[in-house]
Amino acid sequence: MKPDDPSAANLLATASLALKEEIAPLLKGEERLTVLMAIAAIETACREVALGPDLAAHQAACLAAHNGDGLAESLCKAIRAGVFDAGTDAVDLHARLLEDAKKRCAISNPRYLAAAEADWTRRTAPNRRD
Amino acid sequence: MTFTNKETVAAFESWLACAMGVRSAEAGAIRKLSGGAIQENWAIDLDLDGETIETVVRTDSPSSVAVSHSRAQEYQLLKAAYSLGVTVPEPLAVCEDTGVIGKEFAVMRRIAGVGLGQKVARDLSLGGDREALAERLGRELALIHTITPATHRFDFLGDPGEGDSLEEFYRHLDALAEPRAALEWGLRWLTINRPPPEPKVLAHHDFRTGNYMIDADGLTGVLDWEFAGWAEPHEDIGWFTAMCWRFGNRNKPAGGIGSREAFYRGYEMASGRAIDPKRVYFWEVFAHIRWSIIAIQQGRRFSDGGERTLDIVLTGRRPAEIDYEILRMTPPGQGLLDAAA
Numbered sequence: 346m347k348p349d350d351p352s353a354a355n356l357l358a359t360a361s362l363a364l365k366e367e368i369a370p371l372l373k374g375e376e377r378l379t380v381l382m383a384i385a386a387i388e389t390a391c392r393e394v395a396l397g398p399d400l401a402a403h404q405a406a407c408l409a410a411h412n413g414d415g416l417a418e419s420l421c422k423a424i425r426a427g428v429f430d431a432g433t434d435a436v437d438l439h440a441r442l443l444e445d446a447k448k449r450c451a452i453s454n455p456r457y458l459a460a461a462e463a464d465w466t467r468r469t470a471p472n473r474r475d
Numbered sequence: 476m477t478f479t480n481k482e483t484v485a486a487f488e489s490w491l492a493c494a495m496g497v498r499s500a501e502a503g504a505i506r507k508l509s510g511g512a513i514q515e516n517w518a519i520d521l522d523l524d525g526e527t528i529e530t531v532v533r534t535d536s537p538s539s540v541a542v543s544h545s546r547a548q549e550y551q552l553l554k555a556a557y558s559l560g561v562t563v564p565e566p567l568a569v570c571e572d573t574g575v576i577g578k579e580f581a582v583m584r585r586i587a588g589v590g591l592g593q594k595v596a597r598d599l600s601l602g603g604d605r606e607a608l609a610e611r612l613g614r615e616l617a618l619i620h621t622i623t624p625a626t627h628r629f630d631f632l633g634d635p636g637e638g639d640s641l642e643e644f645y646r647h648l649d650a651l652a653e654p655r656a657a658l659e660w661g662l663r664w665l666t667i668n669r670p671p672p673e674p675k676v677l678a679h680h681d682f683r684t685g686n687y688m689i690d691a692d693g694l695t696g697v698l699d700w701e702f703a704g705w706a707e708p709h710e711d712i713g714w715f716t717a718m719c720w721r722f723g724n725r726n727k728p729a730g731g732i733g734s735r736e737a738f739y740r741g742y743e744m745a746s747g748r749a750i751d752p753k754r755v756y757f758w759e760v761f762a763h764i765r766w767s768i769i770a771i772q773q774g775r776r777f778s779d780g781g782e783r784t785l786d787i788v789l790t791g792r793r794p795a796e797i798d799y800e801i802l803r804m805t806p807p808g809q810g811l812l813d814a815a816a
Contacts, residue, residue: 375509382785389792417654424659430667435807442657443802449795457723457796464725465803 357391392452400448407441477534478505478517483576487532490575491582494568497524513543513701518585530567534580543701546579547571548631552677552700553583555627561618564696588695592685596722596731602689609733611694612687613741616715619697620708620746622677635675635705640761641665647768655771657798661764664805670754678706683720684730712742712750713758718800719766753811760804767797 351359361384369380405415411434412419429435450458478484484502492500503520508531517532533546544552550569557563564583571579589601602608624635641662648658680702688695714720716738721731729738739750774791776782 379785382789386785386788389789417656420656421654421659424656424663427663429660429807430663431807439660439802439805439807442660443799446657446795446799446802450799453792453795458799460723460725461796461799461803 352394354391354394357387357394361387361391389453392455396448396452400445400452403441403448404445407438407445410441411438477515477576477578478502478507478519478532486575487580490570490572491521491568492523494570495523499524503527514546528567529585531564531583531585532580533583534576535578544631544703545571546581548629549701549703550581551629551631552703553581555622555629555677556619556697556700559618559621561615562694562696563700564698586688586696588688588690590685590688590698592683592720592722592731595684595687595689596724596727601691602732603691603693605727605733606737608689608693609729609737610741612715612730613738613743614745615694615697615741616679616682616711617742617745617748619679619682620676620711624675624705627677632704638705640706640710640765641669644761644764644768647772651768651771651775653771655767655794655798657794657801658764658767661760661801661805665757665761665764668757668811670751670757670811673707673709673754675705676708677703678708678711679703680706680711680714682711682715683717684715684722684732685720707754707758708746708748709751709754710758710761713755713760714762714765716755717759717762717766719763719797756804757811760801763797763801763804767794767801770794770797 364380364384364387369377369384372380404417408415408417408420411429412423423429424438429438447458447462450461478487484505488500488502492498499522501522503522505517505519508516508518513536515534515536517534519530519532521528521530533549535546543549547569550566553563554566557566564586566581566583568582569580570576573579589595589598595601599605645662648655648662679697679700681699682697686699687697715730716728716735718725721727724731727733728735742748743750770790770793773787774794777787777791
């Protein structure tokens, strides 16, 4: 047995395409905005279908690496208690949390992520800012 | 829908005639303004004894949040700002009697212009010279910050000696009852790097692009006073300049519309106080945490409140990009001094 075709991702992508190419051009003002938001919601769901499993694996690995019970609640408590204020554990956790945020952003708003990454990379020294 | 009902409009008219001291008040064109998840704003053209006045009537929406001020409280703050010459809509009347239209409301003179953040940031035909606009906004904020516990008293604001923004947002985070590691990280960074407190002033608490209006020439008014309260002045500055309120214009730190220098210049000249970049950096990190928590709360209106709107579901996904900025700003081993150098 196998899941039916076209897949969930294909259904979503096709719905989004129809709205984008056939409906959005006909609309103006608030109605157009609503359709654009609907497209954004569908495309987010579409990306989550594709990228969700990788994100879940990354999150599980992060929790396994940094606290005994593997619970996000325990990790949060440890951060608040100052366990990760400094040292190599802090550097590792920060890198993993940043990676988590990037993976979530790649689902919710990849365009934002691309612009933000370019911007932060441009600031070569860690303390340069705008 | 408040003003779509004839009896409500009639009750409003007779109350207003009395409040404004006129013989007759008649509402002409009435339309609901878009935006405002927390408030309903109605554009109402009034005829007061033959004189036409364009107004906005502001009242609660069904989904108002408990942390914001009531319409009457907000009106008091607006009045204080107006009397000092802050560019705000002129406050005309306020009704605390919920027997008139069913809830409190405030009447303000309508100002012209555009407020939508995306449009303000992107449409350069608006707002006049953008550096001048940034400087002007700095001056306006400085003027708001001349309202202090020594000059004004607002019973509903609580004791200026109490209340701490960091503790408040730890409480909001706990109330979410949901593990948010990036926010814990950011709040911990703030706890470690906190500068000594400064004397509090009246902070607008939502002074950002999207909450002021501009026309072709420049600023027409600072809006949305419902979160104002006693806080450190740099908190407002960091909220205005934070990346999350630049609407994609990452290289325009003054609210996505201008340079940091222009905004600071306006603020410093009008206040006579120097802006401390380290403090601004601190409050910019805080701004992202605050916005992330607000976005999560908005998203909860879907899961807890059953509100099925696109705006709400999409806002519920915003924390990913906000968390990203928080983590970028707070690498381990980098203190506030390095960060803001």
